[in-house]
Amino acid sequence: MFKVAVIGGSGMLGRALVDELTQQTSWKVVATAFSRPSAQTVALDIRDTGAVERFIEQTAPDAVVIAAAERRPDVCERDPALARALNVDAVRTIAAAADRRGAWTLSISTDYVFDGTHPPYRHDNAPAPLNAYGHSKLEGERALTETTDRGCVLRLPLLYGPIVNWSESAVTSLVPAIAASAAPGGEPATMDAWAIRYPTFTPDVAVVIRQMLERHARGEPITGIVQWSGDEPMTKYEIAVRLAEALQLDAHLMPQHTPADATPRPHNCHLASSRLEELGIGRRTPFDIAIRQVLTAFPWQGARSPA
Numbered sequence: 001m002f003k004v005a006v007i008g009g010s011g012m013l014g015r016a017l018v019d020e021l022t023q024q025t026s027w028k029v030v031a032t033a034f035s036r037p038s039a040q041t042v043a044l045d046i047r048d049t050g051a052v053e054r055f056i057e058q059t060a061p062d063a064v065v066i067a068a069a070e071r072r073p074d075v076c077e078r079d080p081a082l083a084r085a086l087n088v089d090a091v092r093t094i095a096a097a098a099d100r101r102g103a104w105t106l107s108i109s110t111d112y113v114f115d116g117t118h119p120p121y122r123h124d125n126a127p128a129p130l131n132a133y134g135h136s137k138l139e140g141e142r143a144l145t146e147t148t149d150r151g152c153v154l155r156l157p158l159l160y161g162p163i164v165n166w167s168e169s170a171v172t173s174l175v176p177a178i179a180a181s182a183a184p185g186g187e188p189a190t191m192d193a194w195a196i197r198y199p200t201f202t203p204d205v206a207v208v209i210r211q212m213l214e215r216h217a218r219g220e221p222i223t224g225i226v227q228w229s230g231d232e233p234m235t236k237y238e239i240a241v242r243l244a245e246a247l248q249l250d251a252h253l254m255p256q257h258t259p260a261d262a263t264p265r266p267h268n269c270h271l272a273s274s275r276l277e278e279l280g281i282g283r284r285t286p287f288d289i290a291i292r293q294v295l296t297a298f299p300w301q302g303a304r305s306p307a
C-alpha cells in the first residue's frame with residue numbers, strides 16, 4: 001500500500017492535503033501535528049532530529065510532504081533562529097531521513113523567494129528574497145536539493161482555504177476589519193492596493209500534490225522545482241471588496257496605494273505554473289466560488305450567509 005507522511009498535517013495546507021489524500025482509499029496517510037495534536041495525528045516537533053528520524057523509520061513512508069513551517073513573515077523577521085530551525089534545518093533532517101529509506105520528499109516553498117520586480121517568474125528564474133521569511137524558505141529549498149535527488153520543491157503564493165480561525169490565512173484575516181468598518185459608526189478600513197497577489201485555494205493545491213504523488217506512485221517522480229498559482233491577480237484591497245460582497249457587508253474600505261508594512265514585501269511574484277500544467281496537473285477554483293465555500297463553513301458571526 002502506498003504510504004504518505006504529511007508533516008504539518010494540522011496546518012491550513014496540511015489539513016486540506018490530508019482531506020484530499022484520505023479519499024484515496026488505496027493509500028495510507030500518516031499526518032503529524034505539533035501544538036494542535038488530535039486523535040488522527042502523530043505528535044512531532046521537527047526541531048527534534050531524533051524524533052524526526054524515529055518517525056520516518058517507524059512510518060516507513062513512500063513519500064513525505066513537508067507542510068510544516070514558520071510562514072509568518074513578521075515572526076521570521078523577529079526570530080530568525082526559529083525560521084532557520086523550521087524552514088531550513090528541519091527540511092534537511094526530514095529529507096535525509098526520507099532519503100535513507102528511499103522515500104520521495106516534497107517540500108513546500110513560497111513565491112517570496114522572488115523580489116517581485118519582474119513577473120511572471122519561471123521555476124528556474126534567479127531568486128532574490130526581500131525578507132527573512134523568503135531567505136529562510138530559499139535556504140530550505142537548497143537544503144532539500146542538496147540532501148536528496150528524490151526530492152521536489154513546490155512553490156506556492158498566498159494561500160486561503162478552510163480555516164479554524166480568521167488569522168490562519170492572509171485572505172480571511174481581513175474579515176474582522178471589513179466587518180468592523182461596516183458596523184454602525186465603524187471607521188473605514190485601509191487595505192493595501194499596491195502588492196499584487198494570486199490567492200490560491202488550498203483544496204486546489206491538495207489536488208496538485210495528490211496528482212504529483214500519483215506520478216511518484218507510478219514510478220514517474222517529479223524532481224527539482226515546480227510552482228503552482230491561482231490565475232486571478234488581486235491586491236488585498238480587491239480581495240477585501242470581494243469578501244465584503246460575499247459577506248453582504250456594507251464595508252467602508254480605503255485603498256492604500258503605497259506599501260505600509262514593517263516587513264519588506266515584494267510587489268508582484270506571479271509564479272508561472274507551466275511545468276506542472278505541461279504534465280496535465282492542476283485545478284483552479286474561481287476565487288468568488290472558493291471564498292464562499294470557506295465563509296459558509298466558517299461563518300462570520302452576525303453576517304448573513306454568503307451572497
Ligand SMILES: NC(=O)c1ccc[n+]([C@@H]2O[C@H](COP(=O)([O-])OP(=O)(O)OC[C@H]3O[C@@H](n4cnc5c(N)ncnc54)[C@H](OP(=O)(O)O)[C@@H]3O)[C@@H](O)[C@H]2O)c1
Nearest residue numbers: 008010011012013033034035036045046068069157158159
Ligand atoms: N499560508 C500562505 O499564504 C503560504 C503561502 C506560500 C507558501 N506557504 C507555505 O505553505 C506551507 C504550509 O503553510 P500553512 O499556511 O499551511 O502554514 P500553517 O497553517 O501555519 O501550518 C504550519 C504547520 O507547521 C506545524 N509546525 C509548526 N511548528 C512546528 C514544529 N516545531 N514541529 C512540527 N510541526 C510544526 C504546525 O503544527 P501545529 O499547528 O500543530 O503547531 C502546522 O501544522 C509552508 O511551507 C508555507 O511556508 C504558505
